[in-house]
Amino acid sequence: MIDFWLAAGLLLLVALSFLLIPVLRSRRAQLEEDRTALNVALYQERVAELQVQQQEGVLDAAQMDAGRAEAARELLADTEGVAAPRVTRLGKAAPLLAAILVPVLGLGLYLHFGASDKVELTREFAQAPQSMEQMTRRLERAVAAQPDSAEALYFLGRTYMTQDRPADAAKIFERTVNLAGRQPELLGQWAQAQYFADGKKWSDKVQALTDEALKADPKEVTSLGLLGIAAFEGQRYQEAIDYWNRLLEQLPPDDQSRIALQGGITRASEKLVASGGKVAQAPAAKPAALLKVRVDLAADLKAKVQPGDSVFIFARATSGPPAPLAAKRLTVADLPATVELGDGDAMMPQLKLSNFPEVQLVARISRAGQPTAGEWIGRSQPLASSTTAPQQVTIDSPDK
Structure with a gap:
């Protein structure tokens, strides 16, 4: 921010120059006017002396006229080149007052309506964070500076989930949905955060969110995984196997989460068999084209x-x-x-x-x-x- 304030200071000096230069010029003009008034007073005093000398008989009429002409030439020489006095209605204090108020008012308007916080955030995001806490603080500041940014809210919600803060994440995902619309992926993220925020208790709200997400996109991965977890916790092992098999079909072959997901399917199958049930065969997958x-x-x-x-x-x-x-x-x-x-x-x-x-x-x-x-x-x-x-x-x- 230092370079920004230096640039702002230079622009302020330029702006002040437009206000202060006329003030300096007016002072110079005032000095010239004062000198002209002094010369006129001296001329009048000289003429008065000549008149006294004429009355006393020291000067005759011709000498009187010559002396007056000489005084007039001196007055003309002293006032030659002096510009005509300028008439101003602003007064001397107005430019100085403006010179003080303009920068103060400009600074106040910038601090109120400006984007110095966004400029600082941009500079911070240009550097890699040193820790997850630092990244979280940056995202929180980004959301505070841009409360209508669905993207910033989404990333903050994901960050809260990685920090085991599901309650905060649920609130953030709800705001994201209100801004970006009821997209299946966002609904799935919101449902997952709400489920863990409620202590892994299934609720009508979570059910409604997952139902809406899968209705819009039957392959929405977060909802499929969440429904599988809820079914497993509720000892509905066949449902858990079915949901996780559907999720498995959506993951790329090299996805690292496939191992953990396959492990979950195996555990659910073992518990289902141990409880006297039988694992239903999954429908044959379509052959790869x-x-x-x-x-x-x-x-x-x-x-x-x-x-x-x-x-x-x-x-x-x-x-x-x-x-x-x-x-x-x-x-x-x-x-x-x-x-x-x-x-x-x-x-x-x-x-x-x-x-x-x-x-x-x-x-x-x-x-x-x-x-x-x-x-x-x-x-x-x-x-x-x-x-x-x-x-x-x-x-x-x-x-x-």
């Missing part, structure tokens, strides 16, 4: 492309989100080439090839390296995502 596609370039385009041009090969749902389900990147120099597109290449875990019955294969050449726009393109006919036969895509058309 894997499409093989050979990409080539039309003969009439080979002279128009460059070896370093990017080639994007992707599959997208014929009826569904426009985002690619799986993608690979090559260059023109690699063509012709055969690639595989499968669930492991999914751009997002919830958008897998196997989740959509019909897809289309697309290959695009982009000289600028942009996957969404290029110069030439090739498309396949719609095909089932379970197709195992190799497919052919030829890039042969302008990309419009």
